[in-house]
Amino acid sequence: MxxxxxxxxxxxxxxxxxxxxxxxxxxxxxxxxxxxxxxxxxxxxxxxxxxxxxxxxxxxxxxxxxxxxxxxxxxxxxxxxxxxxxxxxxxxxxxxxxxxxxxxxxxxxxxxxxxxxxxxxxxxxxxxxxxxxxxxxxxxxxxxxxxxxxxxxDIFLAILGHDLRTPLQAVSMSTEMLARKLALDAEAQAYVARIKSGTRHMAAMVSDLLEFVRSRLGNGLPIDPAPMDLASAAKAAMDEACAGQPECTPLLSFDGDSHGIWDRARIEQMLQNLIGNALQHGGSQRSVSLSISGTAEQVLLTVHNQGPPIPAAALGSLFDPLVRSSEEELGTTSTSLGLGLFIVKEVVDAHQGSIEVSSNASEGTTFTVVLPRVSRTTL
The missing domain is CATH 1.10.490 (Globin-like)
Structure with a gap:
């Protein structure tokens, strides 16, 4: 048979x-x-x-x-x-x-x-x-x-990230009320400043985690494009990033029309991650250069820092999720989940743009983002 x-x-x-x-x-x-x-x-x-x-x-x-x-x-x-x-x-x-x-x-x-x-x-x-x-x-x-x-x-991570926001918000609000209602001496104010800084870092990590999970559970990041000015968003993001770092020395350069139809919240997230990455890896001087130039159909954004170069072997996986630098892998203190540049790439892709990176010892590291002035998703 x-x-x-x-x-x-x-x-x-x-x-x-x-x-x-x-x-x-x-x-x-x-x-x-x-x-x-x-x-x-x-x-x-x-x-x-x-x-x-x-x-x-x-x-x-x-x-x-x-x-x-x-x-x-x-x-x-x-x-x-x-x-x-x-x-x-x-x-x-x-x-x-x-x-x-x-x-x-x-x-x-x-x-x-x-x-x-x-x-x-x-x-x-x-x-x-x-x-x-x-x-x-x-x-x-x-x-x-x-x-x-x-x-x-991914669902577990989404629930975890969502539920973490409530205690983080409670810590942040309690710290603000403590600073306003009590006369704190210099030492206590320093403690409060550290709590605020730690809370901001944790909130950023939770936000990155939620965006990572959202992109995996769906089809990329959802966007809601509207008219905005990339230069004003970049200046605000740079001011916020440098607010807690007195040694930060930003250099901004704008040329041409920087207006376009993009999702402002997503663009701000992209800017914060790029600037934060440049500050973190920009060496002891914390020097960051940001330039924007506009043409008829697109706007070009560059973020540059002069820190140690990215190893050539790491460039191919730089935008992959959960990838961290060699220094972080060796166990140094980090406030990153290895999702920042992944989120940047997701935001750029959602706007049908492109992103490239160049890095060497003599010229430093430069991220170059090209955004079409009007995303095809808005047509």
Whole structure:
């Protein structure tokens, strides 16, 4: 008997054994129904049997073994993906879910070999095709499981970031009231200033975290463009960034029309992150140069600092999320989650602009942002 026919005839028996094995793995077997344990096992097996009956040339078989083969079986893929999602939902870990497929593979082969009167000349080919189908199902289930893990993590981070804002606001407001209502000596005022600075840094980190999660859960950052002046936003962002750093020496240069239709809140966020990055890595002098020049169709913004250059090997991943500098990785104190430049890139992309960075020991580091004066999303 061909293996595909055996699977169709014995599918209920095989699924019974799947259920028994799944119950031995389940985190809370007593709370799981029979339907939960069996899940998509029947659909996976029947889809695998159908897949085995499709014609396949030796060349296609070799290509499929390399992951380059013909189109997968839609029914098999859908059932396996749903299985991966549901196993994550009920608390199976990835090792347990993988063990289910290992057991299924061994169970089917064992039952087939034991009950078939004789193995025909196509037996080896049947086992190859069955293994291909199970491998495909396992890959789809694993991918779906991993996606659920990633989404769950992002939702957790979103909730965490959202809930952190309330205590941070309470700390900030209490500090302001303390400074206004009490006559504090110089030492106490210094403590209050440190609390204010720490609160600002924490609020910035929470904001970056929420933007990171929002971009992962959606399709990029949402924007609400309106007429604004980039030069005035840049000056305000520079004043705010330097307010708590007396050693900051900003240099602003504006040339041409700096007006455009952009999302002011997002642009301010981009400016704060670029300026903050320049101050953090600009060496002991805290010197930052910001220039804006406008042409008929676009506005060019550059932010420059003269600190140590960015290593060439790090330039390719500079805008990736959760990437931090080598100094931070060595354990020095940091107020960054490694999301600042990722947020900058997301803001620029949302406005259909571009961003580039150049960095060397002699000329320092320069970020160059080009924004179309009117974003295509506003047309």
């Amino acid at each position: 061909r293996l595909s026919d055996f699977i169709v005839q014995q599918v209920d028996r095989i699924v019974d054994q799947w259920e028994q094995f799944a119950r031995s793995l389940a985190p809370d077997a007593a709370a799981m129904t029979r339907s939960d344990l069996r899940d998509h096992a029947r659909s996976i097996l029947l889809a695998a049997a159908r897949d085995m009956c499709r014609a396949q040339s030796p060349g296609q078989q070799a290509a499929r073994a390399r992951g380059e083969g013909p189109e997968h079986s839609p029914g098999l893929d859908a059932a396996a993906a749903c299985h991966g999602q549901l196993r994550h939902h009920v608390g199976f870990d990835l090792v347990q879910m993988t063990a289910e497929f290992r057991h299924l593979r061994a169970c089917v082969i064992r039952l087939w070999v034991a009950e078939a009167q004789s193995q025909g000349p196509d037996s080896l080919q049947d086992m190859i095709r069955f293994n291909e189908a199970i491998d495909e199902a396992l890959a789809e289930s694993t991918a779906a499981y991993a996606e659920q893990v990633s989404r769950s993590r």
